[in-house]
Amino acid sequence: MIRAFLRALGPEQAGPVKRSLALTTAVSVLQGVVFALLVPVLTELLREGPRAALGWAAALALVTLVYALLRTLGLFVNFRVGGAISHGLHHRIGEHLVRLPLGWFTGNRVGELNRVVTDGVSRSTNVPVHIYPPLADAVVTPVVAVSVLFVWDWRIALAAAACLPVVWMVFTLSNDAVGRNDAARDAVSDEAASRVLEYARSQPVLRAFGRTEQGGQSLDRALTSEHGAARRLLLRIAPVMLAYSFTVRLTFALIMVCAVVFVLDGGLDPALAVALLVLVARFTHPLATAADQGAALRMATNRLDRINAVLDARPLPEPESPVLPQGAVVEFDDVTFSYDRKKDAPALDGVTLRAEPGTLTALIGPSGSGKTTVARLLARFHDADRGQVRLGGADVRDIGSEELSRHVALVFQDVYLFDATIAENLRLAAPDATGEQLDRAAALSGLDTVLADLPEGWNTRVGEGGTALSGGQKQRVSIARALLKDAPVVVLDEASSALDSENEALVTRTAVELARDRTVLVIAHRLATVAAADRVVFLEAGRVVESGAPDELLERGGRYADFVRTRERARGWRLTASDVTPPPASTATEDHENDPARARPLRRTRPGTSGAPGAVTAHEPS
Numbered sequence: 362m363i364r365a366f367l368r369a370l371g372p373e374q375a376g377p378v379k380r381s382l383a384l385t386t387a388v389s390v391l392q393g394v395v396f397a398l399l400v401p402v403l404t405e406l407l408r409e410g411p412r413a414a415l416g417w418a419a420a421l422a423l424v425t426l427v428y429a430l431l432r433t434l435g436l437f438v439n440f441r442v443g444g445a446i447s448h449g450l451h452h453r454i455g456e457h458l459v460r461l462p463l464g465w466f467t468g469n470r471v472g473e474l475n476r477v478v479t480d481g482v483s484r485s486t487n488v489p490v491h492i493y494p495p496l497a498d499a500v501v502t503p504v505v506a507v508s509v510l511f512v513w514d515w516r517i518a519l520a521a522a523a524c525l526p527v528v529w530m531v532f533t534l535s536n537d538a539v540g541r542n543d544a545a546r547d548a549v550s551d552e553a554a555s556r557v558l559e560y561a562r563s564q565p566v567l568r569a570f571g572r573t574e575q576g577g578q579s580l581d582r583a584l585t586s587e588h589g590a591a592r593r594l595l596l597r598i599a600p601v602m603l604a605y606s607f608t609v610r611l612t613f614a615l616i617m618v619c620a621v622v623f624v625l626d627g628g629l630d631p632a633l634a635v636a637l638l639v640l641v642a643r644f645t646h647p648l649a650t651a652a653d654q655g656a657a658l659r660m661a662t663n664r665l666d667r668i669n670a671v672l673d674a675r676p677l678p679e680p681e682s683p684v685l686p687q688g689a690v691v692e693f694d695d696v697t698f699s700y701d702r703k704k705d706a707p708a709l710d711g712v713t714l715r716a717e718p719g720t721l722t723a724l725i726g727p728s729g730s731g732k733t734t735v736a737r738l739l740a741r742f743h744d745a746d747r748g749q750v751r752l753g754g755a756d757v758r759d760i761g762s763e764e765l766s767r768h769v770a771l772v773f774q775d776v777y778l779f780d781a782t783i784a785e786n787l788r789l790a791a792p793d794a795t796g797e798q799l800d801r802a803a804a805l806s807g808l809d810t811v812l813a814d815l816p817e818g819w820n821t822r823v824g825e826g827g828t829a830l831s832g833g834q835k836q837r838v839s840i841a842r843a844l845l846k847d848a849p850v851v852v853l854d855e856a857s858s859a860l861d862s863e864n865e866a867l868v869t870r871t872a873v874e875l876a877r878d879r880t881v882l883v884i885a886h887r888l889a890t891v892a893a894a895d896r897v898v899f900l901e902a903g904r905v906v907e908s909g910a911p912d913e914l915l916e917r918g919g920r921y922a923d924f925v926r927t928r929e930r931a932r933g934w935r936l937t938a939s940d941v942t943p944p945p946a947s948t949a950t951e952d953h954e955n956d957p958a959r960a961r962p963l964r965r966t967r968p969g970t971s972g973a974p975g976a977v978t979a980h981e982p983s
């Protein structure tokens with residue numbers, strides 16, 4: 362246990378924890394001495410009267426005083442160490458989590474982490490404060506008392522000493538049973554915690570489809586199995602705990618019988634026998650509670666093992682001499698990657714692609730084809746199994762995570778906002794951003810119109826996870842946050858579920874705008890965005906099956922053309938390769954797919970270029 366404890370706490374906390382445990386052990390030893398001193402005091406009192414007992418009583422009073430002082434000191438020290446453990450563990454877990462690859466944080470880990478950080482840490486904090494002191498009293502005090510018994514009567518001492526190994530054996534059995542069954546219950550509790558979170562999060566979907574009852578079934582099952590595991594734990598440990606308690610009481614009865622026999626034999630002074638039995642009765646009580654404390658310690662050790670498992674998760678290796686990316690070209694060179702090499706087919710299989718600064722690349726393909734995985738490998742959520750992901754000519758593994766994160770801004774679909782103001786949420790990207798910079802990001806992302814409608818503007822609190830804002834509003838905050846970061850590479854995961862048309866068009870517009878001077882990759886679901894891209898990369902089953910300019914691909918009549926046709930049918934769109942005049946000054950025209958009256962070709966050009974013949978345009982069907 363102590364090894365698991367010290368491993369979890371790390372070297373800084375090891376010293377104070379060892380000192381606290383040593384002090385607690387010393388206090389329990391002293392308690393044994395106090396109990397032992399009762400024997401001469403009582404013997405003299407019963408044999409000769411109070412006067413004869415005075416010397417021993419003074420010694421007892423002195424040792425008791427020292428014991429009380431040390432016990433009080435121990436209490437303070439243990440509470441302080443408990444606080445330091447809580448702080449230290451949170452700190453260590455937190456520091457470790459930020460170094461773990463983002464790919465580690467899958468859905469199930471949320472429930473597990475929640476329990477590790479709350480229940481795990483609080484039980485560990487309890488070890489020096491509430492668990493170890495009574496356990497030391499239960500184990501160390503009797504051992505000291507039995508040792509001292511040898512001074513007064515070796516036969517009684519021998520009888521007590523002979524019982525201790527049996528008591529220890531039953532104690533170990535009970536501890537093992539608790540350990541095994543608690544670990545089994547813990548796994549089931551994790552599952553239940555995850556299901557509770559899932560049930561709460563999926564309420565909108567469940568209600569929308571009238572499946573609240575069915576949706577609750579997996580939660581019901583998880584809770585029922587948690588209840589079953591708790592009952593099994595109780596049923597399996599109750600007999601061994603009872604057996605332990607019985608053994609301790611049997612020990613006391615045995616020693617008492619021995620004492621009576623020796624007194625009747627005339628070999629033991631009755632006064633000494635009474636005193637010895639008082640001593641034995643005194644240490645039997647804490648000994649009887651040892652099984653409870655042992656169980657609590659075993660459960661805490663199980664939690665510590667889980668904390669250690671989190672701390673053992675390997676961070677992605679950081680380069681010893683980080684390389685700075687030279688520019689913002691994104692390259693995937695024959696990249697293969699599997700989430701689970703033993704179980705799954707590769708999510709990416711020999712992917713090669715290149716995205717230049719000042720261009721917009723649309724990643725498209727069927728669901729599960731690997732688009733999001735491309736974005737994740739670029740941001741180094743995971744490392745490629747084979748091949749190289751490069752940014753500005755440098756392998757992302759050689760760049761160093763902080764530098765990489767400065768270079769790549771991600772806007773994912775599942776926008777998470779902190780329960781703070783809109784301004785504070787944006788400043789997460791650039792803590793020192795000026796009001797002017799915030800306003801610029803807001804204007805570019807369309808957040809300015811949202812702010813204008815909110816009475817408290819920038820100071821509006823968004824609620825936990827951004828619940829006080831609509832999906833589109835959250836996305837605007839998220840885009841503005843990415844803009845404020847001012848990273849040369851932006852990855853935008855366009856919402857696959859429908860946002861309102863204004864918000865959808867905004868995402869396309871922002872992507873186009875950003876691509877003027879950045880490398881922009883969009884996981885695109887909308888034809889308008891695809892049409893506005895410079896290059897399209899079509900993925901299927903983790904492979905690039907087609908790539909090139911959208912109009913070229915359309916003319917080629919391959920997978921991309923099929924994709925476009927399917928989408929056109931689904932949305933009543935028509936997308937053609939046509940010769941159109943580039944729009945004047947503006948670099949990006951608006952998407953009016955839902956406004957026939959204003960429908961204009963959607964296309965983009967960069968400064969200094971004119972619309973090339975064959976540019977892809979999107980029209981409402983006539």
Ligand SMILES: Nc1ncnc2c1ncn2[C@@H]1O[C@H](COP(=O)(O)OP(=O)(O)OP(=O)(O)O)[C@@H](O)[C@H]1O
Nearest residue numbers: 467700701708726727728729730731732733734735
């Ligand atoms: N965290 C994960 N663990 C295991 N497998 C995963 C994980 N994320 C994705 N996959 C698998 O990897 C493959 C590629 O998934 P990816 O999310 O990259 O596809 P996608 O093209 O972005 O899909 P969609 O358009 O539906 O978001 C799929 O087979 C998917 O099941």
